[in-house]
Amino acid sequence: MPAPTELTGPPEPVPGDPEVTLELARAHQLSDEEYERILALLDGRTPTFTELGVYSVMWSEHASYKNSILQLKTLPRSGGRLLVAAGEENAGLVDIGDGWAVAFKIESHNHPSAVEPYQGAATGVGGILRDVFTMGARPIALLDSLRFGSPSDRRVRYLFDGVVRGIADYGNCVGVPTVGGELYFEDAYRGNPLVNAMAVGIVHHDRVLRATAEGAGNSVIYIGSRTGRDGIHGATFASEELSEESTSRRSNVQVGDPFTEKLLLEATLALAETDALVGIQDMGAAGLTCSSCEMAGRGGAGILLDLDRVPLREPGMTPYEIMLSESQERMLVVAKRGREHEVFEIVRRWDLQAVEVGSITDDGRMRATSGGKLVIDIPVESLVLGGGAPHYEREAEAPEPVTFSARTGEPEDFSAATLALLASANIASRRHVFQQYDHMVRANTRVGPGRGDAAVVRVPGTRKALALATDCNARLLRIDPREGARQAVAEACRNVACAGATPLGITNCLNFGNPYKPAVYWTFREAVAGMGEACRALAAPVTGGNVSFYNENPGGAVYPTPVIGAVGLTEDVERTTGMGFVREGEAVFLLGPSETGWAGSEWQALQGDEPAGALVPIDLELEAVLQRFLIRSVNSGWVSAAHDLSEGGLVVAIAEMALASPGRRIGAMIELEEVTALALFGEGPSRVAVTVPVAEMDAFEQAAEAEGVPAQWLGTTGGDGIGFRTVFSVSMHELARAFDTGLGRALGLIESAAVS
Amino acid sequence: MNWGVVVFPGSNCDDDAHDALARIFGQPVRMIWHRETSLGDLDAILLPGGFSYGDYLRGGAIARFSPVMEDVVRFARDGGVVIGICNGFQILTEAGLLPGALLRNRSLRFICRDQPVRVERHDTRFTNACDPGRVLHIPIAHNEGAYYLPGDQLARLEDRGAVVLRYCAPDGTVSGEHNPNGSVNNIAGIVNEAGNVLGMMPHPERCCDAAIGHTDGRLIFESVISSFVAA
Numbered sequence: 001m002p003a004p005t006e007l008t009g010p011p012e013p014v015p016g017d018p019e020v021t022l023e024l025a026r027a028h029q030l031s032d033e034e035y036e037r038i039l040a041l042l043d044g045r046t047p048t049f050t051e052l053g054v055y056s057v058m059w060s061e062h063a064s065y066k067n068s069i070l071q072l073k074t075l076p077r078s079g080g081r082l083l084v085a086a087g088e089e090n091a092g093l094v095d096i097g098d099g100w101a102v103a104f105k106i107e108s109h110n111h112p113s114a115v116e117p118y119q120g121a122a123t124g125v126g127g128i129l130r131d132v133f134t135m136g137a138r139p140i141a142l143l144d145s146l147r148f149g150s151p152s153d154r155r156v157r158y159l160f161d162g163v164v165r166g167i168a169d170y171g172n173c174v175g176v177p178t179v180g181g182e183l184y185f186e187d188a189y190r191g192n193p194l195v196n197a198m199a200v201g202i203v204h205h206d207r208v209l210r211a212t213a214e215g216a217g218n219s220v221i222y223i224g225s226r227t228g229r230d231g232i233h234g235a236t237f238a239s240e241e242l243s244e245e246s247t248s249r250r251s252n253v254q255v256g257d258p259f260t261e262k263l264l265l266e267a268t269l270a271l272a273e274t275d276a277l278v279g280i281q282d283m284g285a286a287g288l289t290c291s292s293c294e295m296a297g298r299g300g301a302g303i304l305l306d307l308d309r310v311p312l313r314e315p316g317m318t319p320y321e322i323m324l325s326e327s328q329e330r331m332l333v334v335a336k337r338g339r340e341h342e343v344f345e346i347v348r349r350w351d352l353q354a355v356e357v358g359s360i361t362d363d364g365r366m367r368a369t370s371g372g373k374l375v376i377d378i379p380v381e382s383l384v385l386g387g388g389a390p391h392y393e394r395e396a397e398a399p400e401p402v403t404f405s406a407r408t409g410e411p412e413d414f415s416a417a418t419l420a421l422l423a424s425a426n427i428a429s430r431r432h433v434f435q436q437y438d439h440m441v442r443a444n445t446r447v448g449p450g451r452g453d454a455a456v457v458r459v460p461g462t463r464k465a466l467a468l469a470t471d472c473n474a475r476l477l478r479i480d481p482r483e484g485a486r487q488a489v490a491e492a493c494r495n496v497a498c499a500g501a502t503p504l505g506i507t508n509c510l511n512f513g514n515p516y517k518p519a520v521y522w523t524f525r526e527a528v529a530g531m532g533e534a535c536r537a538l539a540a541p542v543t544g545g546n547v548s549f550y551n552e553n554p555g556g557a558v559y560p561t562p563v564i565g566a567v568g569l570t571e572d573v574e575r576t577t578g579m580g581f582v583r584e585g586e587a588v589f590l591l592g593p594s595e596t597g598w599a600g601s602e603w604q605a606l607q608g609d610e611p612a613g614a615l616v617p618i619d620l621e622l623e624a625v626l627q628r629f630l631i632r633s634v635n636s637g638w639v640s641a642a643h644d645l646s647e648g649g650l651v652v653a654i655a656e657m658a659l660a661s662p663g664r665r666i667g668a669m670i671e672l673e674e675v676t677a678l679a680l681f682g683e684g685p686s687r688v689a690v691t692v693p694v695a696e697m698d699a700f701e702q703a704a705e706a707e708g709v710p711a712q713w714l715g716t717t718g719g720d721g722i723g724f725r726t727v728f729s730v731s732m733h734e735l736a737r738a739f740d741t742g743l744g745r746a747l748g749l750i751e752s753a754a755v756s
Numbered sequence: 757m758n759w760g761v762v763v764f765p766g767s768n769c770d771d772d773a774h775d776a777l778a779r780i781f782g783q784p785v786r787m788i789w790h791r792e793t794s795l796g797d798l799d800a801i802l803l804p805g806g807f808s809y810g811d812y813l814r815g816g817a818i819a820r821f822s823p824v825m826e827d828v829v830r831f832a833r834d835g836g837v838v839i840g841i842c843n844g845f846q847i848l849t850e851a852g853l854l855p856g857a858l859l860r861n862r863s864l865r866f867i868c869r870d871q872p873v874r875v876e877r878h879d880t881r882f883t884n885a886c887d888p889g890r891v892l893h894i895p896i897a898h899n900e901g902a903y904y905l906p907g908d909q910l911a912r913l914e915d916r917g918a919v920v921l922r923y924c925a926p927d928g929t930v931s932g933e934h935n936p937n938g939s940v941n942n943i944a945g946i947v948n949e950a951g952n953v954l955g956m957m958p959h960p961e962r963c964c965d966a967a968i969g970h971t972d973g974r975l976i977f978e979s980v981i982s983s984f985v986a987a
Contacts, residue, residue: 168866172897173807175768259766259810351765438868438897441805443772443962446969458968460775573967663926 007304007367010045011374014319017049024049028056034390041382050319050375054366054383057286057324058293061549064389067515068547071528076541081504083205087385088298090131090211090281091199092543094504096569099205100459102466103137106145106198106509106565108548112253113195117162121195122170122256123328128199129174130282133265134331136209136272137201140444141457142171144181144197145470145509145563149190151425151746156185159193160747166256167197168436173258174265177445178437179455182470182563185425185746186605188478191553196509198565200468202459207272212279213292213334213360214299220292220358221340223347224264224330227288228313230254231326241514241550260329260352267350268331274346276339278360283330289323291332292358293366297384302361305368307375309357319370334360396525397518402479402612410677411603414651414728417681419738421602421648422655428742429659432749451660452578453495453644454568465573467501469566473646474559475600475611481523481560483615484600485530487685490623491644492566493538497627498642498688500576500634501568503538508545508564513557515549523560531562537620538627540566559611570635577634579643580660581668584718586640586691588668589711590650591704592626593619596682602647603681618685622709626686629709638692638700645687651680653689654722655735664732667722670715675727691717757799757984759785762828762844764819768806769841769961776961777802781977790822799984800837801828803844805897805959815858815900816846825851837881837980838953842898845945845955854948854955855913856905861898862938868897871936873944873958874924877917880947881983882954885975891928892921892972894958901957902938903946910940921945921956 018024025035030052038047038055047055057063065072077086081095091105109124125142132139144167149156171178176199213220231254271277279299281291288310296303307322317325333354335343340356347354361367366383368376382388411417421427434449446465447456454467471492477484493503508531513520535542545565551558570576598604599613633639645653650672658667672679692700704711723729744750759777763770770787777783788795795801808819819825825847832838832853840848848854861867870893875886886892905913913919921944925934935942937957945956960973 165865172866172868172899173766173810175806257810259807259812262766262768262807262810435869436866438866440868440895440897440959440962441768441772443775443965443968446967463967 007374011048011377013048014370014375020046020049020052025052028052029060030056034059041388048375050323051378053320053324054289054376054378057289058383059389062285063290064385065547066389066391067394067549069391070393071525074528075532076535078541080539080541082541082543086542086544090134092505092507093135094543096464101203101205102200102567103132103135103203104200104507104567105131105544106196106507106563107546108509108511109195110192110511110548110551113163113193116253117159118166119253119255121163121166123254124195124197125167125170126256126261126328127284128197129176130284132199132201133268134209134280134282135203136207137203138269139176139199139201140442141200141468142176142178142197143468143470144178147184147189147194150187151185153190156190157747163195164433164436170256170258172438174262175441177439177441179439179445179457180449180468183430183433186559188559191555192551192558194511194558194561196563198470200466200567209272209277209280211281211295212299213295213303214301215278216360216362217337218278218360219335219337219340219356220303221333221335221343222310222355222357223333224352225257225260225327226311226313227322227325228327229321229325232321232324241552254326254328256328263350263352264329264331267347267352270346271343274342276335276342278334278336280331280333283332285326287324287326293380293383295334296366296380297387302363302365302380303358304361305358307368307370309355311353311355319375394515394521395518396522398522399519411681414680415730418651418655418730419734420606421652422735423738423742424602424606425743425746426602427648427652429739432743446573446576447499447578453498456499456576458573463572465570465576467496467499467568469495470563471495472561472563474561476615477527477560478611479600480615481526482530483617485527485562486534487618488562488564489531489534490618490685491646492564493540494627494644496566496568497630498644500631501570502631503540503566503568505541505543506564506566507543508562510547511551511558511561512549513552520557527560527562534620538624575635577639577642578660579641579657581657581666581691581717582640584666586693586717587697588714588717589690589692590687590714591690591709591711592687593710596649596678596684598682601683616684623686625707626709629704629707630688633700638696639690640693641691643689645689649681649683657689658722658732659735659739664736666717667719667732668715668717669719669723671725672714675724758797759783759800759802760788760795760798761785761802761804762788762790762824764790764808764822766806766808766810767804769804773802773804773961776964780964781981788824790824793823793827795827795831800980801831803840803847805842805844808843815843816850819847820850829853832953835950835952840955841959842957845957846900848953848955853953854946855909856903858900859902859904860900861902866899867936871896871958872924872926873921874928874930876922877920880920880951882976882979883920884983885979889928891924892975893970894960894973895962896936896958898957903943904940918946919943920947
């Protein structure tokens, strides 16, 4: 490698590269102003083609958060038990006591999944896992939040099947349990499916790895798969709207290799046991460019790469291609000078490549050579978020409010409505999906998919457990983004509280349309504001996450969908609850307000209506009190099962609790005084159904009253079905049939669903 | 007794097996890296679940060539106790220590769920803690779990009572309706002729700890441990 001092003069164009012009910059999704800015940053010099590529990916929406960062900064992003502030490292890091911390993050892979669902989803899982294990954390759980168009659409069925298989094949092979998530079908996602993956890992405080590069002379080591031509410009692809031509961008989609990921995971955790590393970062979006520049940016250092040393899959790759490739399962490591052999030894034990490709410098410049000649020479600071990367406040304008559609009639036949709701593709059993995911590997899953509002996973080697949930009812945001975002945060945290765990913080994946459209930007701003309000009220700071704009196509944008991933902690894994009725003869209570409405409800959607009407607003103060009471109730043994009332309202919640009972043998008789359609099927925030053993009823009711939590006695568990006084009842057999076959019927898979 | 758990590149259930043996049963356990050529002084070997070498070619097809396998085969031929779970079962069939093969699931999809299996033989060293006909609930999690053996060989396998576990309904009924993956004769686990090598697709190591759920998997390990005490 040439010594840093031997390189002088401006970088040279590589033979065969196109001439860099404003036109070419535009083709790289850079605006005219941004191109002017690059020229100024380079003291008037025209960038080389490789440098233009580097700027275009570093300043893409995906890497720079240029249209979102000003809003994101309004969120509570530190405090509580947070060990690093949001965005500082590859994933959020929160203390869970006794020297342990949890690392977690959610990220989107929407655009790749829209054109190549299997690989798009698989590599989404791979990417989020690397974000967690590059912190030195062993991944213990995955969750997936998925949204598709109508399940009767043929292309939607193709996308759905590919996404589920992609997640399954990748997660199963790596050996991390997929324990939960969400699945929704709405026309608004027809051309733009949302595939958001969340990973959760555990790390001891003194083994945390950092994503930084510092110390001139330290070595830059490349680990993992070779670099190929796949995924070039994935980051810029993710930063534009999808169009008819998008399928021709299939080569922008990366290809995953979960076996190599598993080796990389074990090698990385073995590296964390040494103190030979300065920093480590995944070569994910924008590959070698982003990992090298971001690490150098965080450490205030410079970096010099010799691109001739990068392991390649095929000959003849240009510096531009090497810098922009998004080949998967690669890591960039900064090792202490003199300790490189330790890194090589560990990595080679796992049959992976490790090659020294550069060194850290103290000149603050990102430089790279090819054939001994300088091809990149850029100030690092000019590339990164918080440095020279542009950020914008965009024009915002409230869209026309959604007016109430009078078409929605109230259900009249309550039994039929119950079965129709249970069979709805948005409510029916997700078994077809989660049965394809190994949700038990590592033998720590106490509450798995379909068993509770949150998954409960033991922290290995301790009695602690983490409760994990993702949530977002985007219909509510479609009606009112601020109110809907408040409710999304509240529901995700409530799900965790239902298991008896205290929310530690949230990660968010903000899926929106094109921010250059004033109505989209206004919606985004409102949603972030609502999210911040709820996070503050519930003392659940944002630990990090991801923004995915441009989820639109000529048919329109997706519903505003800020998916919230919540992580909660409980000290005793055996003191956690699921949602299934546990015993006959227990009291059923409704915690929270009784007010409900039809706006944004599943019933409304079943009638074929757009989400419309006035939402029942959430009282965040009451929500906080309710969650604290719920956690106390579970931990005091007052409550044996808890289930949030969400899509489908009270009846669906009671039916789901019966269907989750052991052997499906425990139903319930509900003695509600007013058996009205609105009370049965209407939806509203801050409502939880719980079961209370008779011996605990006094303590439970007294505590509820003392803490100001509305607690209404509803009835008693038992019987072979659910009944509402003498008004109506549905047998367990009918409930099970609707619930078990609903998704298969909607997707046209019913025959195979019956077999499994 | 001394246990060894073999770690192949891509093994996923090695830690789970170690945890069950060491923490739940207090057994001494050594992790054996696949490149080791000698097992040393061990009483029982466990080949864990996972995706050795990614299972890109066929489950277990590459792992059987790992250096350690030569000594695993010798150990088994000398009468040593060997248990292959899931991917470990696949490796044992690939290595010729057990007959047959594990094919893709009939649904062509990965299946993970709690699965009732009926104990067909309670007089093996792997099942002696079970009552005859006992139904165990043990998780399955696999892509290639459909056990296959051609007709005449299958008859011989059945004749010599080598089938130890069969997929069944919760009440113990064995029928095509309660076959999760298309295994011939609902076969979930078999032993070799000498009775010292067990291959099973369900994961007993995942259900040994009451803090996580039910504990039917304990019976398999308790059987093996007690067979050594008795000996």
